Amino acid sequence: MKGRLARWGWSLFAWGLILLVAAPLVWMVATSLKPEDEVFSLEPALLPEEPTLEHYATLLTETGFAGYFANSATIATATTVVVVGLAVLGAFSLARFRYRGRETIASAVLLCYMLPSVVLIIPLYLMMVKLGLANTIASLVIAYTSFALPYALWLLRTFMAAIPAEIEQAALIDGASRMGAFFDVLLPQALPGIISTALFTFILAWNEYLFALVLVNADDVRPLTTGVMTMLVSGFNIEWSLLMAASVMMSVPLIIILAFLQGYLVKGFGAGAVKG
Amino acid sequence: MMAATAKLRGDGWLGPLLIAPVVVVLGAVIGYPLFTALALSLFEVDTPTLRASFAGIGNYAELLGPGGRFWPALGVTLVWTAATLALQVVLGVAMALLLNRDLWLRSLARSLVLFPYFVSTVVAVLVWRWLFNDLFGLANQGLMALGVIEAPIDWLGTMPNALLSVIVVGAWKFFPFVVIAVLARLQTIPESLYDAARLDGAGAWGRFRDVTLPQIGEVLGIVVLLRAIWDFKEFDLIYLLTGGGPVDATRTLPLTVYQEAFGLNRMGMAAAYAVAMMIVMLGFFVAYRLAVRGRS
Structure with a gap:
């Protein structure tokens, strides 16, 4: 009792x-x-x-919110595809091959993963101006790889290293090529880790603020983060109910992920965040 | 036989080939910019015109010198990092202990606790600025209704309130990281250790001190280092909450870099601040590597 x-x-x-x-x-x-x-x-x-629901209606019809939302979706999706694609191959290399310089690369990746964005922002800004990419969606996707790729690589390397190599070796003995064994054996086993990495990358890109602030100042390419902040600054009276509606809408992808894919997020924490 | 040798030869370059795209991309978006930042820090550069003149170590001399803002900004950064980190750890460990027990609706509880960590900083800041609103914010109305304060408090515009507010919001935003890392470790502690402690007559506090704490110690150490690095370089949360104000009271090093480059239009000086900040962070990185190595 x-x-x-x-x-x-x-x-x-x-x-x-x-x-x-x-x-x-x-x-x-x-x-x-x-x-x-x-x-x-x-x-x-x-x-x-x-x-x-009037604030939601106002948000969608009388502000630039829908456009920002579409931009964010494009940027975050493109970043995720590029970063996960590169990182899956890179992590395979770091986890399953031996060659000179491998440990150096792994250390460099970890160093990159801890680098403050504010250090890169000035050179990247100059670079985008020089390449004629200032104020484009592409400039943000490129800039986002600077923090998302080291993160994804580190996470995936940990996931792949935790998968036993025996089944792959058996496939190799049976005559499969390295890439064949990778696609048929390792990739299916690494899938939960890849999903987890993709979700993390998407969230990172969706939430990014500093690069968007510096690299983009045209309303038609602005993502949600800087777009919603301009709504805060531009109004004469701050319409808090409208901003809260914007905040809720902006969090919808996250709410969906937390509701249905929470396990993948927690797994990503355990793998990449705490193990060195 | 031929196929086998071809495969072995293939193995030789396949590894480096697979990592090559990553190396090229990181070289372009990190390596080259880092090099540029180092070079820029030796010049005086006007941001709008990009007109540059060589300054040698002039920028560094100025930022470290009596009129420079490196030391004050470093001080603010360290206070912010230490205070918000301490709150994150205490809150995070406490919450992890709570979530480790049987609990109604545990999955929903975990979602709610995780939410602040994954939600955009922009959303977090908007919500807190609304909570901190002088007249209609819940913080002032709640405290006034409870009789704790008599008049509304200016949470973000005066000191020390601004720094305290930033620290509290930072703790709220980032403590779930500690929760998840510690929770994962708690679940692997064998129940027999607690039974043994109970037999020895240890109370709840004794069991926490003698069993839980030593078991989570290692994970906690890594978590503290990682969060220390991330809090140290945090830009969005502080910039969006206070913009570094009032005056420079909450202006950490990352905010100083941004302000020099895009507020004061001194791009070379900004690069010098960035490099100086990176040197401090390199110390954190070395500590992290040593800690991880010591563990394995």
Whole structure:
């Protein structure tokens, strides 16, 4: 009896703390659904009394939000495809081959993974201007590989190194080529790791702010991060309900990932983040 | 036989060939820019016109000198890093211990805890700026309703509130990283260790100190180092919350680099700040490598 009570108390306490952590996000959703007079109220209710979707409608029809959203989707998808493609082959090389310079490359990748973007931003800006790529979607995809590729490579190398090499060796003895064994044996086993890496890369690119701030200042190529911030600055009165609606919409891909693919994210943490 | 030798020969260059695209791309987006940054730091460069004149170590002399902002910015960076990291670790370990127990709706709980870490910093900052709103923000209204404060507080525009707010929001945003890393380790601690401690008469605190803490120690060490590096270089969160203000009170090194380049139009000086900052970070990196090596 005492044991069960203690467990109840524990669960209640835990959930209290979790809700405290989640409170800003609950408030974000609540604000986005409140009519204007409930938002600017001196005695606010936690939940909207008359929930409305008007801010979402305004967001999609009267602001540049839909365009920013499309740009972000393009940039994040392109970055993910390029980065995961390169990293899968690179990680295969680092995990399964022996050659001179391999350890040097692995160390360099780790060093890159910790490099501050702010160091690269000035040279990359100059480079994009020189190449005539300033203010293009391509400039952001190129810039994003600078942080996403080392990350993806490190993550995938750890995943692949954890897969036993025996089955591959058996396939090689049976006459398969190295690449044949890679595609038929290693790749299927590494698939969960690849999905996890792709999700991480997508989220990183979707959330990036600094490069977008410096490399792009045209509204038709701007991604969500800088686009939504211009909505904050440009309005005379800050329309918080509109910004909260934008925040919710911007988080939709993440909510989908957390709801259905959470296991992959947690796996990625365990692999790349903590093991050196 | 011929096929076999061809395959072996193929093995010789296949490994390097597969990594080659990565090396080329990283050379273009990291190697070359790094080299450019080093070179730029020796010049005075006007950002809009890109007109440059050689300055030698002039930029470094200025930023380290009495009028330079390197030391104050480094101070702010270290305070921010140490304080937010400490909060992240305490909150992260506590939450990991909670989530490790039986809990109603554990998967939902884990999603809610993970959310701040993965959500865009832009979203996190917008929500917190709304919470910190002077008149209608939940922070002021809540504290006033509870009678903790009598008048609204300016959370982001005065000191020390601005620095404290940034530290708290940083802790909220990044502590889930600690949770997940520690939780993964907690789940591998054998229950028999706790049973043995219980037999020895250890209480909850004793079991935590004598069993849990030593077991998670290694993971915690790596996590602290990684987060120290990432917090040190954090730009978005601080820039978007306070912009470095009031005046320079929350201006960390990354924000100083950005401001020199695109606010004050001194690109060479910005590169010099960036290089100086990287040298500090190199120390972190060496520590990380040593820690990992010591572990394996």
